[in-house]
């Protein structure tokens with residue numbers, strides 16, 4: 001399937017907050033997947049510059065991610081309606097308020113969902129495709145596993161479903177397709193791409209991780225995040241178990257992704273998924289895509 005998204009492969013590079021910037025996005029789109037820009041912490045002017053940089057580096061389709069809990073959505077959504085991009089992916093909320101307006105300017109809307117219930121709601125809203133994201137994933141997660149979620153979502157809706165969570169190579173792609181997915185969304189494997197703008201120490205930590213080296217924090221705040229175990233996650237879980245209040249837990253992680261990106265592997269939140277254990281080296285995006293879709 002040369003996908004509904006207009007890409008050579010049914011592959012979405014999952015948005016990586018503060019990380020999936022033009023060099024990574026353009027490299028994925030040039031390699032035949034859908035590169036997806038993060039908008040986390042961006043102003044409209046910064047987003048416009050990032051989109052221009054992607055367009056300068058590729059003539060292939062790309063996407064822009066809207067993390068709907070972000071405070072900048074009120075400015076960014078109208079900008080994307082006035083200046084359409086090929087694809088918008090949405091997460092952490094419903095695109096109900098703007099879905100039709102974005103589709104009316106020719107943009108495909110792909111909603112990231114954590115359950116059959118939300119998948120059915122998004123299908124009723126008329127989105128173009130879904131990403132069913134399992135809790136193996138890095139970053140903000142739901143509660144269901146990819147294996148169980150994807151097959152139930154694929155059975156419940158008549159939309160293309162991209163499986164996310166725990167996929168890093170052709171074995172994962174084949175498994176996702178067997179479960180009824182049309183394609184895959186991949187995040188953690190792209191963290192260790194040469195083009196990904198994070199400190200070498202973050203990439204090295206992902207590569208060194210084994211299957212059991214991630215942990216989930218924030219369940220008590222209904223904001224579960226999967227990242228690599230480190231002194232920060234240990235301190236956080238200790239505070240959580242001791243009944244620390246929401247404000248003090250929140251304070252522990254404020255700015256912690258930025259610290260990870262800068263290479264602070266002890267005090268940063270090194271978001272990564274359980275598939276990190278299968279990643280063995282830093283390599284160009286083209287090699288990662290070839291590992292996913294060897295032809």
Ligand SMILES: Cc1cc2nc3c(=O)[nH]c(=O)nc-3n(C[C@H](O)[C@H](O)[C@H](O)COP(=O)(O)O)c2cc1C
Nearest residue numbers: 014015016017091137138139165166187188271273
């Ligand atoms: C460092 C990191 C940051 C992420 N940031 C976002 C984000 O801003 N928006 C989003 O929708 N998903 C985000 N995700 C989830 C990914 O887009 C993707 O769905 C997930 O990584 C897929 O599972 P995998 O990590 O097992 O490949 C993030 C994941 C990671 C690892």
